[in-house]
Amino acid sequence: MEIRTTTDQDHDVFVNTLHIPFGRFPDTPNAEGGGVWWAALEMDRNLMAVADGRPVGTAGSYSFELTLPGEVVIPAAGVTCVGVLPSHRRQGVLSAMMRYQLADLRARGEAIAVLLASESVIYGRFGYGPATYTQRLTVPRHRAAFAPSRAEAAASGSIELLPRAECWKILEEVYDRYRRAQPGALSRPHRWWEVGAGQPPISSFPRRVAIHRDADGVPDGYASYSLTEPDTLTVDEIITADDATYSALARFALGHDLVTKVVLKHIPLEHPLRWQFADFSAPQVSDHTEWLWVRLLDVPRALTTRGWLTDGELVLDVDDPFLGEHNRYLLTIRDNKAECVRTDREPDLSLDVRDLGAIYLSGTTPSTLVRAGHIRAHHAEAAKHADTLFRADRAPHCLHWF
Numbered sequence: 250m251e252i253r254t255t256t257d258q259d260h261d262v263f264v265n266t267l268h269i270p271f272g273r274f275p276d277t278p279n280a281e282g283g284g285v286w287w288a289a290l291e292m293d294r295n296l297m298a299v300a301d302g303r304p305v306g307t308a309g310s311y312s313f314e315l316t317l318p319g320e321v322v323i324p325a326a327g328v329t330c331v332g333v334l335p336s337h338r339r340q341g342v343l344s345a346m347m348r349y350q351l352a353d354l355r356a357r358g359e360a361i362a363v364l365l366a367s368e369s370v371i372y373g374r375f376g377y378g379p380a381t382y383t384q385r386l387t388v389p390r391h392r393a394a395f396a397p398s399r400a401e402a403a404a405s406g407s408i409e410l411l412p413r414a415e416c417w418k419i420l421e422e423v424y425d426r427y428r429r430a431q432p433g434a435l436s437r438p439h440r441w442w443e444v445g446a447g448q449p450p451i452s453s454f455p456r457r458v459a460i461h462r463d464a465d466g467v468p469d470g471y472a473s474y475s476l477t478e479p480d481t482l483t484v485d486e487i488i489t490a491d492d493a494t495y496s497a498l499a500r501f502a503l504g505h506d507l508v509t510k511v512v513l514k515h516i517p518l519e520h521p522l523r524w525q526f527a528d529f530s531a532p533q534v535s536d537h538t539e540w541l542w543v544r545l546l547d548v549p550r551a552l553t554t555r556g557w558l559t560d561g562e563l564v565l566d567v568d569d570p571f572l573g574e575h576n577r578y579l580l581t582i583r584d585n586k587a588e589c590v591r592t593d594r595e596p597d598l599s600l601d602v603r604d605l606g607a608i609y610l611s612g613t614t615p616s617t618l619v620r621a622g623h624i625r626a627h628h629a630e631a632a633k634h635a636d637t638l639f640r641a642d643r644a645p646h647c648l649h650w651f
């Protein structure tokens with residue numbers, strides 16, 4: 250078997266090969282009017298496994314930007330399109346592609362890879378850790394009243410419904426402002442907005458867009474939603490950097506006539522929305538799950554790029570079994586900046602690179618993973634101290650689908 254990086258000439262073969270293990274993408278490069286989703290592929294970042302002259306596996310990555318704690322933005326490889334033909338499964342094709350890809354991404358100078366896992370058992374072995382989490386709220390409309398609040402008093406502005414084709418530039422601008430302020434959020438390629446107005450591909454329901462404008466008429470948020478069943482309105486995403494605007498858009502969705510239930514997808518776990526209902530138990534919480542997986546390719550660069558809140562030192566003994574690497578780092582934080590150098594000092598924590606990926610965006614704490622038996626704390630204060638250093642002022646969240 251050979252693994253090679255693809256070129257633009259491989260585009261159709263790549264997509265057609267990928268369709269076999271997944272078998273449910275709506276558009277192929279050859280379909281009538283299709284190919285929109287695949288137009289954003291970066292073929293010089295993709296790879297194919299070839300056996301006996303035929304493609305048997307695919308993997309690729311987008312060149313995204315990821316927002317880190319401290320509102321710092323870093324390039325991140327968005328790993329995608331991973332598939333192995335059913336005839337070649339469990340023969341090590343994925344493992345070989347992952348090894349090739351991680352080496353390739355490092356050679357490109359990238360410090361972080363991220364992905365969405367089709368099954369959560371797959372990627373830990375390759376050094377990815379679950380780093381952001383999400384949930385879905387289902388609200389019966391007859392229980393959807395909001396409690397009176399200051400946010401309501403502060404909210405002002407208007408909501409307008411626009412066809413996607415007319416408003417994609419507004420959506421792109423609003424999304425870009427939101428994602429730069431939200432740790433865990435990813436950039437969206439310009440091409441996606443241009444051709445697909447940013448909507449995820451797998452849906453058979455037409456999506457509508459409600460744009461919120463502030464008191465001066467400037468767009469500051471939007472909701473993307475569809476009527477998925479006769480009586481159900483599903484909100485795919487509410488995008489805004491402002492809490493009052495978020496509430497206004499949620500209320501807009503919950504105020505729809507001829508709908509008995511509203512499903513709000515991709516709600517951050519600690520989001521204030523839940524607290525705004527007059528009846529706290531009105532929203533049923535479901536699909537509480539991990540979303541973005543993070544893999545550090547260059548630990549010192551990743552740690553020195555994110556923002557930090559508390560001064561201190563921590564010695565991390567990091568094991569990377571998939572790449573056969575083991576390094577000990579001294580992390581020193583002063584005035585919100587970190588230095589990270591190799592050291593021989595005794596470690597505070599020993600951890601797998603997958604666990605470092607999980608705590609990197611502050612989505613979970615080091616002490617949680619110590620309690621889970623993943624991270625080893627070498628003295629009584631180590632976990633608490635690490636929690637203090639790794640904390641961030643905002644929980645990470647990602648709702649981008651790729």
Ligand SMILES: CC(=O)SCCNC(=O)CCNC(=O)[C@H](O)C(C)(C)COP(=O)(O)OP(=O)(O)OC[C@H]1O[C@@H](n2cnc3c(N)ncnc32)[C@H](O)[C@@H]1OP(=O)(O)O
Nearest residue numbers: 270328329330331332333338339340341342343344364367
């Ligand atoms: C970022 C994304 O694109 S996510 C999308 C991933 N793709 C899919 O879900 C499409 C359908 N599935 C597939 O195409 C394939 O089954 C893949 C890509 C998930 C796995 O490919 P394979 O070539 O079979 O994996 P490979 O043989 O390298 O397996 C490596 C190890 O992972 C394990 N593994 C791989 N996939 C799975 C799985 N779905 N469930 C449980 N274990 C798995 C294997 O058992 C093996 O374990 P071992 O090292 O202990 O023996």
